[in-house]
Amino acid sequence: MPQTVPRSGCSPPSASQGERAVPTSPADIHHLLRLLGAESPPEPMLHSPPTHIKPPPPYPEDNNYLERLYDFGDYPTPSPSSDEGSIPTVAFHPPSPYNSLEYSPVFIKEEPHNRLTVPGFASPYPLSPSGSCVSYGSHNQYLSPVPQHDEYIDIEDLLKENQILQESVQQHYITPKIEIEEPRDHILLRSALEDTTFQKRLNLRPIPLELGSVKMEESSGGTGEELVTPVIERVLSMAIEQSKRDVDNTCTVLGISPDPMQWSTSDVKAWVMFTLQHFNLAMVPTEYFAMDGAALVALTEEDFNQRAPQAGSTLYAQLEIWKAARHESWRSQWTEHEPSPTPAPPLPSTDDLSDADEDSESAGTSASQGGGKVKSGSTHIHLWQFLKELLASPHIHGSAIRWLDRSNGIFKIEDSVRVARLWGKRKNRPAMNYDKLSRSIRQYYKKGIMKKTERSQRLVYQFCHPYCL
DNA sequence: GATCAGGAATTAC
DNA sequence: GTAATTCCTGATC
Numbered sequence: 001m002p003q004t005v006p007r008s009g010c011s012p013p014s015a016s017q018g019e020r021a022v023p024t025s026p027a028d029i030h031h032l033l034r035l036l037g038a039e040s041p042p043e044p045m046l047h048s049p050p051t052h053i054k055p056p057p058p059y060p061e062d063n064n065y066l067e068r069l070y071d072f073g074d075y076p077t078p079s080p081s082s083d084e085g086s087i088p089t090v091a092f093h094p095p096s097p098y099n100s101l102e103y104s105p106v107f108i109k110e111e112p113h114n115r116l117t118v119p120g121f122a123s124p125y126p127l128s129p130s131g132s133c134v135s136y137g138s139h140n141q142y143l144s145p146v147p148q149h150d151e152y153i154d155i156e157d158l159l160k161e162n163q164i165l166q167e168s169v170q171q172h173y174i175t176p177k178i179e180i181e182e183p184r185d186h187i188l189l190r191s192a193l194e195d196t197t198f199q200k201r202l203n204l205r206p207i208p209l210e211l212g213s214v215k216m217e218e219s220s221g222g223t224g225e226e227l228v229t230p231v232i233e234r235v236l237s238m239a240i241e242q243s244k245r246d247v248d249n250t251c252t253v254l255g256i257s258p259d260p261m262q263w264s265t266s267d268v269k270a271w272v273m274f275t276l277q278h279f280n281l282a283m284v285p286t287e288y289f290a291m292d293g294a295a296l297v298a299l300t301e302e303d304f305n306q307r308a309p310q311a312g313s314t315l316y317a318q319l320e321i322w323k324a325a326r327h328e329s330w331r332s333q334w335t336e337h338e339p340s341p342t343p344a345p346p347l348p349s350t351d352d353l354s355d356a357d358e359d360s361e362s363a364g365t366s367a368s369q370g371g372g373k374v375k376s377g378s379t380h381i382h383l384w385q386f387l388k389e390l391l392a393s394p395h396i397h398g399s400a401i402r403w404l405d406r407s408n409g410i411f412k413i414e415d416s417v418r419v420a421r422l423w424g425k426r427k428n429r430p431a432m433n434y435d436k437l438s439r440s441i442r443q444y445y446k447k448g449i450m451k452k453t454e455r456s457q458r459l460v461y462q463f464c465h466p467y468c469l
Numbered sequence: 470g471a472t473c474a475g476g477a478a479t480t481a482c
Numbered sequence: 483g484t485a486a487t488t489c490c491t492g493a494t495c
Contacts, residue, residue: 379482380482382485382486383485383486416471416472427486427487429486429487431487431488432487434471434472435471435472435473435488435489436486436487436488436489437487438472438473438474439474439475439486439487439488439489440485440486440487442473442474442475443475443485443486445474445475447485456473456494458471458472458473458495459472470495471494471495472493472494472495473492473493473494473495474491474492474493474494475490475491475492476489476490476491477488477489477490478487478488478489478490479486479487479488479489480485480486480487480488481484481485481486481487482483482484482485482486
């Protein structure tokens with residue numbers, strides 16, 4: 001894939017006037033090589049950015065922001081306007097599942113004083129009044145007409161410089177090598193996510209591969225078949241490590257906990273806005289996600305889609321990744337104490353779970369909703385969230401509580417004793433009963449979280465909007 | 470008898 | 483301060 005080159009601004013002259021300098025401007029290199037019959041560097045590098053190149057996502061124009069986010073250590077970070085002394089400077093975005101391969105800017109620093117001109121030959125590139133290249137933004141257009149030059153160069157010197165230039169070109173136009181390596185993480189991540197054992201191992205719902213606007217590299221050279229089982233294990237680890245790294249970086253940037261269950265309302269908003277912005281998704285009114293992390297975790301994919309029809313799936317998938325990273329972290333911590341943990345038991349398939357099963361039943365709900373191995377789940381959960389949690393698992397709790405009218409948020413408690421007992425277990429309130437639980441539900445009438453149904457029915461309640469979403 | 474409705478005090482965070 | 487719990491009385495199904 002040819003690497004496009006949004007060119008950075010030109011640097012001011014730094015060498016002395018009398019100093020013999022090597023022309024290194026990409027435009028100059030290209031023209032010179034073409035003049036000498038040498039092979040040109042990749043053509044797209046010498047033109048304005050193609051129109052299909054997407055502009056960068058609307059991150060804050062704070063380079064430190066990106067550096068904090070993409071603190072990959074071994075990878076250079078973009079530095080379009082700094083580092084004046086290096087010529088040319090090529091910086092690549094680090095590989096990340098968040099990076100779109102369609103937009104991989106390469107910043108090239110130019111030294112205007114090193115320009116080389118040839119009689120009768122005018123560079124097609126705009127030049128500043130001082131003779132340096134007009135600087136480009138990532139997607140700016142040419143700004144000025146092309147002036148002529150009256151400087152002449154001895155052809156022998158030109159040939160000598162050409163040799164130097166060839167070396168320079170070989171050193172600095174080796175992007176194909178990098179291009180091959182950069183998307184490998186995407187290929188591996190795709191393969192890992194396509195591998196259903198990933199989801200089975202972590203007891204997760206399937207994660208959509210279309211991670212928002214993130215475009216995975218098409219596996220042109222390799223089919224997934226090359227990744228045989230032993231390799232999958234390593235791939236799986238890489239994918240998980242990558243996800244965890246991304247989670248950690250985002251935590252650092254946003255200043256939030258890696259555990260979504262610990263998020264405050266503002267944390268949730270920050271995460272939602274960040275994710276929407278990160279994947280260049282349509283913005284969503286923040287009121288739709290005015291909830292804490294526990295509530296967010298309790299949302300189903302359908303809930304996400306109802307709140308954000310265009311971005312819901314991506315948000316849900318991202319949250320699943322966060323859960324997975326958290327789950328994996330917990331599993332690692334757990335294995336420190338229990339070398340041979342038994343695999344998570346399969347979810348109950350019947351509704352007639354006995355009381356003895358309610359511990360695991362409750363834990364199963366918490367694990368599936370919270371994404372982690374917590375026996376009793378978080379006690380920092382609201383009753384309405386808990387009820388929605390139960391309602392979201394009809395295969396487990398369908399005999400205790402079920403939707404009557406999902407779209408209008410109407411549900412019925414079929415087994416008041418059991419629901420109350422589950423609630424009491426979750427909140428560590430052994431004396432909980434339905435009388436108390438229903439009293440709490442009635443408190444929601446005044447708060448606008450629930451309302452009485454139009455036709456009063458026993459054990460039937462209704463969520464208010466947007467809590468019914 | 471179970472549930473609903475709501476007041477009031479208390480507890481937990 | 484807020485949410486939930488606890489206890490209570492009275493009404494309804």
